[in-house]
Amino acid sequence: xxxxxxxxxxxxxxxxxxxxxxxxxxxxxxxxxxxxxxxxxxxxxxxxxxxxxxxxxxxxxxxxxxxxxxxxxxxxxxxxxxxxxxxxxxxxxxxxxxxxxxxxxxxxxxxxxxxxxxxxxxxxxxxxxxxxxxxxxxxxxxxxxxxxxxxxxxxxxxxxxxxxxxxxxxxxxxxxxxxxxxxxxxxxxxxxxxxxxxxxxxxxxxxxxxxxxxxxxxxxxxxxxxxxxxxxxxxxxxxxxxxxxxxxxxxxxxxxxxxxxxxxxxxxxxxxxxxx
Amino acid sequence: xxxxxxxxxxxxxxxxxxxxxxxxxxxxxxxxxxxxxxxxxxxxxxxxxxxxxxxxxxxxxxxxxxxxxxxxxxxxxxxxxxxxxxxxxxxxxxxxxxxxxxxxxxxxxxxxxxxxxxxxxxxxxxxxxxxxxxxxxxxxxxxxxxxxxxxxxxxxxxxxxxxxxxxxxxxxxxxxxxxxxxxxxxxxxxxxxxxxxxxxxxxxxxxxxxxxxxxxxxxxxxxxxxxxxxxxxxxxxxxxxxxxxxxxxxxxxxxxxxxxxxxxxxxxxxxxxxxxxxxxxxxxxxxxxxxxxxxxxxxxxxxxxxxxxxxxxxxxxxxxxxxxxxxxxxxxxxxxx
Numbered sequence: 001x002x003x004x005x006x007x008x009x010x011x012x013x014x015x016x017x018x019x020x021x022x023x024x025x026x027x028x029x030x031x032x033x034x035x036x037x038x039x040x041x042x043x044x045x046x047x048x049x050x051x052x053x054x055x056x057x058x059x060x061x062x063x064x065x066x067x068x069x070x071x072x073x074x075x076x077x078x079x080x081x082x083x084x085x086x087x088x089x090x091x092x093x094x095x096x097x098x099x100x101x102x103x104x105x106x107x108x109x110x111x112x113x114x115x116x117x118x119x120x121x122x123x124x125x126x127x128x129x130x131x132x133x134x135x136x137x138x139x140x141x142x143x144x145x146x147x148x149x150x151x152x153x154x155x156x157x158x159x160x161x162x163x164x165x166x167x168x169x170x171x172x173x174x175x176x177x178x179x180x181x182x183x184x185x186x187x188x189x190x191x192x193x194x195x196x197x198x199x200x201x202x203x204x205x206x207x208x209x210x211x212x213x214x215x216x217x218x219x220x221x222x223x224x225x226x227x228x229x230x231x232x233x234x235x236x237x238x239x240x241x242x243x244x245x246x247x248x249x250x251x252x253x254x255x256x257x258x259x260x261x262x263x264x265x266x267x268x269x270x271x272x273x274x275x276x
Numbered sequence: 277x278x279x280x281x282x283x284x285x286x287x288x289x290x291x292x293x294x295x296x297x298x299x300x301x302x303x304x305x306x307x308x309x310x311x312x313x314x315x316x317x318x319x320x321x322x323x324x325x326x327x328x329x330x331x332x333x334x335x336x337x338x339x340x341x342x343x344x345x346x347x348x349x350x351x352x353x354x355x356x357x358x359x360x361x362x363x364x365x366x367x368x369x370x371x372x373x374x375x376x377x378x379x380x381x382x383x384x385x386x387x388x389x390x391x392x393x394x395x396x397x398x399x400x401x402x403x404x405x406x407x408x409x410x411x412x413x414x415x416x417x418x419x420x421x422x423x424x425x426x427x428x429x430x431x432x433x434x435x436x437x438x439x440x441x442x443x444x445x446x447x448x449x450x451x452x453x454x455x456x457x458x459x460x461x462x463x464x465x466x467x468x469x470x471x472x473x474x475x476x477x478x479x480x481x482x483x484x485x486x487x488x489x490x491x492x493x494x495x496x497x498x499x500x501x502x503x504x505x506x507x508x509x510x511x512x513x514x515x516x517x518x519x520x521x522x523x524x525x526x527x528x529x530x531x532x533x534x535x536x537x538x539x540x541x542x543x544x545x546x547x548x549x550x551x552x553x554x555x556x557x558x559x560x561x562x563x564x565x566x567x568x569x570x571x572x573x574x575x576x577x578x579x580x581x582x583x584x585x586x587x588x589x590x591x592x593x594x595x596x597x598x599x600x601x602x603x604x605x606x607x608x609x610x611x612x613x
Contacts, residue, residue: 029598031413036598037506057597061508165309167339167540171510175596187547196526197340197537227596229329229512231308 003115004051007078007104011046014076020102024062024077026055037062051078053108058221060086061177064095076102081116081131084124085219085254086177089261091121095180098122098257125256132252144236163203165230168196172210172234175227178217185209211237216245216262219254277465281434282442285462286318293366296458298402301335302368303328312367312374323369326412327588331518332374333381335367336397339515339540343525347533360396366455368404372426372433373417375405376586377518379429383580384521393538402455405430406443411474414589416602419480422587424473432456435470444470479602480609482573482583487613489574495566499611503604504565506597511542513591513600514568519584522548543567569604 011023027038027048035054039062040046060083063069079087084105091098098121105116105124118124147155170186173179186194186206194209195202218238225235245251251262281289290300294316302321304313311330315321342358378398385394408415408424417423427433431452434443445463447453456463488494514520524541528534541548544565549558558564576584585601592600 030592030600030603034598039505062506162307165307167515169511169515169542170545171508171512171596174508174510187545189547192526192528195528196524196539197528198539199340202340223596227508227510227512229516229594231329233308 001052003106003113004049006115007051007106008046008049010104011040011049011076012043014074014102015040015046016043019074020076021071021073022068022075023049023104024059024075025049025104026051026057026059026078049078051106051113053111053113055106055108055113056222056226058083058086058177058219058223060090061175061180061223063087063101064090064177064180069096069100072097072100074100074102076104078104078106080221081105081107081124081128082219082221082254083177084116084121085128086221087121088128088254088257088259089178089217089219090180091257092259092261093264121257128252128255132255141233141236141239143233144240147236159204159207160200162232163207164200165232166198166203166207167230168198168202168206169229170206171227171229172224172232175223176214177221177223178214179210207232207234207237211241214238215241216249216251217253218242277467279445279463280437280442280466280468281445281459281463284441285459286321288462289459290315290318292459292462293455297364298455298458299363299365300368301365312370321369323406326408326410326415327371327374327590329516329590329594331377331516331588331590332367332370333377333518333521335401336378336394337381337385337521337523337540341393341538343536343538345533345535346527346529348531360393362396362400364400364402366402366404370403370405370430371408371588372405372422372424372428372430373415373586373588374518375403375429376417376422376426377429377588378403380519380580380582380584380586381521382429383582384576387580402431402451403429404432404434404452404455406434407436408474408476409436409471411476412589412593414593414600414602415474415476415587416479416589417587418476418478419482419602419605420583420585420587421482424476428586438469438471440471442468444468476587480605482605484613485605485608486573486577488608488611489570491613494611495570497611499607500566501560501562503607504562504599507544507561507565507599508597509544509546509561509564510596511544512594512596514542514544515540516590516594518586518588518590519572543571565599565604569601572601573605 014020023040025038026035028050029036033054037059038048059077084103087101090096102119105118106113107116194205220239222235228234245262249262293300299314301312301314303325304320305322310325310328312328312332312335344355344357347354385391427448431449433446433448436443447456522541523538525538527536550556558567572584592602
């Protein structure tokens with residue numbers, strides 16, 4: 001409650017003095033434990049803002065909605081550490097200008113919500129670096145260990161079964177802050193690169209392509225996993241890919257706004273000679 | 277005295293129905309999600325849930341369905357049409373909102389062109405609905421002038437007994453009577469009282485909402501932009517909806533052979549209305565959400581005299597950003613017509 005009050009008054013102050021045009025945060029939802037994204041544009045509306053342990057969604061995707069930041073005005077947004085990492089990646093990939101974003105950083109521990117120190121993306125770099133060095137305990141999904149024990153046939157069968165429920169709604173894509181492409185490869189229909197049908201092939205094509213596109217970019221916010229209407233454990237794929245990128249390239253996505261995208265940058269001293 | 281089916285006879289029912297040539301389908305929870313799926317035993321049913329995550333529509337209108345197979349060989353084009361799968365089936369434990377959804381879509385699929393895939397399955401399916409004795413925060417059938425014991429779209433309505441040990445049987449159609457004659461020996465005359473129906477509070481006045489939607493001035497209202505600002509266009513609402521019925525036809529294959537398929541599509545997607553020229557008449561998410569609401573409560577009833585919503589609440593229940601028909605219509609009902 002203290003953090004909520006702190007940020008509410010900060011939102012009011014920023015809106016009243018015109019330093020931001022909007023505060024993107026959370027408001028009460030349709031049931032007591034649901035929170036919904038809200039866009040506050042005036043002092044009077046700021047009392048709608050709530051902040052508690054039910055505020056889970058990573059809201060950073062809204063920042064890249066068409067036209068929001070094009071007027072160069074400032075926007076404030078509530079973000080957990082993973083959301084701040086998303087902002088850093090979006091900045092590194094030239095999707096937004098971090099100087100326009102005021103961050104209301106927060107973290108939850110059980111029911112307790114605490115404010116993070118800092119206001120601009122760069123000020124959180126040290127904090128995010130500490131998460132890289134000391135990942136929170138129990139952060140790895142136990143199912144990952146089970147899947148790693150499987151042989152390739154069993155693993156294929158596991159995912160075939162999970163993907164068999166996929167209905168190709170693309171909610172995972174829409175909920176993901178990293179999926180900002182104006183035209184996704186699955187929406188490209190001349191030619192149709194990826195089958196739109198939700199049969200085995202089509203479902204594998206989609207989910208595997210998405211996994212590769214998120215390698216080195218996913219921050220594990222869980223938006224895709226929560227959005228999936230048929231509860232496919234998408235987090236497992238993306239967090240496993242993140243581990244792979246960390247092991248291979250020592251790359252922890254979203255450390256700071258200047259971090260080079262790992263799979264979209266080139267180094268002359270790359271040990272893989274085939275690239276040249 | 278009314279005819280009752282007691283729960284302890286359900287396994288025998290399944291056996292009898294299967295030996296009479298019906299496949300048996302019902303609410304099943306598998307992995308992390310629930311749907312209407314085929315069962316071999318009564319124990320496979322999960323009759324305790326409010327309603328399955330996935331609606332009944334996929335049993336009649338699958339998310340992907342082959343229509344024809346084509347081959348092209350030296351100028352000769354051969355096509356071979358797929359016929360809809362045949363086979364009698366009993367869908368047991370359907371919720372009244374899901375059953376109503378089927379009857380809402382019947383006129384649509386039979387309007388200018390009779391969709392064989394839909395009607396073949398409709399004619400061969402017996403819908404055995406169980407009236408609801410519990411609801412959750414998202415159920416809204418009463419707001420749509422339906423009820424926890426609506427009979428629309430059902431062949432049989434079962435009313436749960438107070439002791440939770442079975443159901444009173446109401447036969448509604450000839451198809452239902454035929455299916456239940458196969459298990460006549462298992463039904464008993466009894467005078468047990470039925471359990472009270474679920475209480476589903478009315479969330480909005482539908483007539484007020486419809487009047488607002490029908491006023492052409494409200495088409496460009498700022499309301500649409502405000503209500504849909506957080507919509508991420510994911511389409512889950514349309515795919516889980518028992519009445520959303522839009523589809524796309526896609527050819528999959530190469531120059532020599534392939535399959536033409538009918539796949540679900542959604543008005544939430546930008547691509548849905550994208551013209552070849554690149555122009556998109558519904559270029560914003562707010563225009564797409566307006567279309568969904570207008571279609572359900574203005575255009576569809578204008579054509580078929582029934583709202584295209586049966587009040588299951590899946591749209592809100594599963595929405596990643598907590599939107600849905602309930603909130604939208606609640607807000608509309610407070611606006612000046």
